[in-house]
Amino acid sequence: MRILVFGAGAIGCHLTARLIKAGADVHLIARGQQLDAITDRGLRLIGPQEDFTVPVRAYPSTAGLGQFDLVITAVKAYSLPHIVNDLLPVLGAHTQVASAVNGVPWWYFAGQKGVFGNQPVKRVDPGGGLFHRVGADRALGCVVLSANELVAPGVVQNRSSSNSFVLGPALEGLAVPAQASQLAHWLPSVTVSEHIRAxxxxxxxxxxxxxxxxxxxxxxxxxxxxxxxxxxxxxxxxxxxxxxxxxxxxxxxxxxxxxxxxxxxxxxxxxxxxxxxxxxxxxxxxxxxxxxxxxxxxxxxxxxxxxxxxxxxxxxxxxxx
Ligand SMILES: NC(=O)C1=CN([C@@H]2O[C@H](COP(=O)(O)OP(=O)(O)OC[C@H]3O[C@@H](n4cnc5c(N)ncnc54)[C@H](OP(=O)(O)O)[C@@H]3O)[C@@H](O)[C@H]2O)C=CC1
Ligand SMILES: CC(C)(CO)C(=O)C(=O)O
Incomplete structure (x- = not known):
């Protein structure tokens, strides 16, 4: 399973470091000093009970990378609308896109009834690019309970005694996709749920x-x-x-x-x-x-x-x- 993590900040680095350590095939989109440091020295994760460094394949853009089975976006919510054009070339028919993000996610009202039923969340997806071009049918909710901070280029500090990531399909009634179950197999901190809105x-x-x-x-x-x-x-x-x-x-x-x-x-x-x-x-x-x-x-x-x-x-x- 090919995985792309888009965004080399605190959460993107945490997930990338753990997944690579677990043996997953992970590629990372990074920029600036982060890209240089990770390319030169690898990615270091310091936690309450661990300190390890992994080599990472990091790139400044998605151009030429081909398609992935799973894309994890790990940018701030306000950056998501700006990366839609970068995401489209890496999406194949079966690619799942997990947004590791705090707040009301862009896909929240997909397949829902009520005032905002089947509309993009205008505060987070103002032009509807995520909703209409990436699409909620491939969206995986990703709720992050894990406290992290970049403390130097290429170095992420984890301050949680226990970390948890809950993954589940954005559209109610869809089965949990294989990509989410595989992630849970690699990382004990990942659980899957069919009720991601809760x-x-x-x-x-x-x-x-x-x-x-x-x-x-x-x-x-x-x-x-x-x-x-x-x-x-x-x-x-x-x-x-x-x-x-x-x-x-x-x-x-x-x-x-x-x-x-x-x-x-x-x-x-x-x-x-x-x-x-x-x-x-x-x-x-x-x-x-x-x-x-x-x-x-x-x-x-x-x-x-x-x-x-x-x-x-x-x-x-x-x-x-
Ligand atoms: N940090 C934490 O402990 C937790 C964070 N979260 C949530 O996780 C999400 C991610 O947060 P966090 O990791 O802290 O954020 P960070 O700001 O640490 O990381 C975001 C990363 O995305 C990069 N980025 C943004 N746009 C682009 C782009 N166009 N191309 C390449 N890289 C880009 C940024 O680069 P640059 O720095 O150059 O702008 C930065 O490295 C947020 O929704 C946050 O609320 C959830 C739980 C805990
Ligand atoms: C880890 C936690 C819960 C801290 O409030 C968080 O989500 C964040 O830092 O944004």
Missing amino acids: AVWHKLLLNMGSSLLGCLTHSTGSQVAQSPALLGVFEAVMSEGSRVAAAVGVQVPPDLESRLARMRSNHHRCSMLQDLEAGRPLELDSQLLAVQDIARAYGVSTTTIDTLVALLQFKAAAETN
Whole structure:
């Protein structure tokens, strides 16, 4: 099985390093210093209990690479619409495309009923290029619970004591494709699910709270969890988010204690905070504004989320000017 990982950031490097170590045939699209470092010295993954380096076949573009059985996109949500033209040449009739991305994924409303039924998510796929040209029939949801950061060119630091990746077909009723099962065979951290939307919301609620509070306070999850006042706000965000999920038919179990436990043990700067501190754009569209759109369309009140989003938008604009 030929695999292409598109994007050599924190998550792309984590997956590439683990898959190559497990013996998979993986190729990586990288650019800039990352491409140079990985080509010269390989890719190093440092984790709580491991430190290894693998050689990687890395390229600056997809031109001439041929078709792949599985493409894993590991760019930020806001970069996805810009890579559609790069993806098309590597897609064959049976290629599956897994988007390892936080937030409401581009394929979310494919095959769904309701206000947005069968439409692209306009916040993440504004021109509909992913929805109409890549296509939801080949889309695999990929929900990532794994805390990573690039600490030097070619070096990714993993800060999770346990990592998990949930893969499942975007279209309900489709069987889990062989590519997903093969990935799960190579990596114990991968599980497959026929109900990927439940996994999307489960993760998204955690992101909404940790991205908003992490960025507004420049704190890791464990630092946020030390403040009872912030935990109260985190809880309010999760409860509003779970009402939005329920509006589109997904009941997220109120397992607040397990989420708080995850926050307490999370000594990682969430990816949105990494972006804020590096002056890069934030994934507000996929993680928050798309959720607000759903809330508004279904008449769900999200007062706490709305307040925090307004503060974060103001802060991000002020800090990048
Ligand atoms: N980091 C984490 O711990 C977690 C992240 N996630 C999610 O995973 C997704 C990926 O995040 P993460 O890995 O942190 O992001 P990063 O910003 O670390 O990585 C994105 C990579 O994509 C590259 N890229 C973007 N556009 C292109 C392009 N056109 N051609 C080639 N390369 C490109 C970027 O290159 P360049 O730097 O040159 O722009 C960068 O290397 C996000 O949705 C994030 O929210 C989920 C769970 C945890
Ligand atoms: C690992 C986690 C959950 C931290 O909030 C994350 O998804 C991120 O960094 O964006």
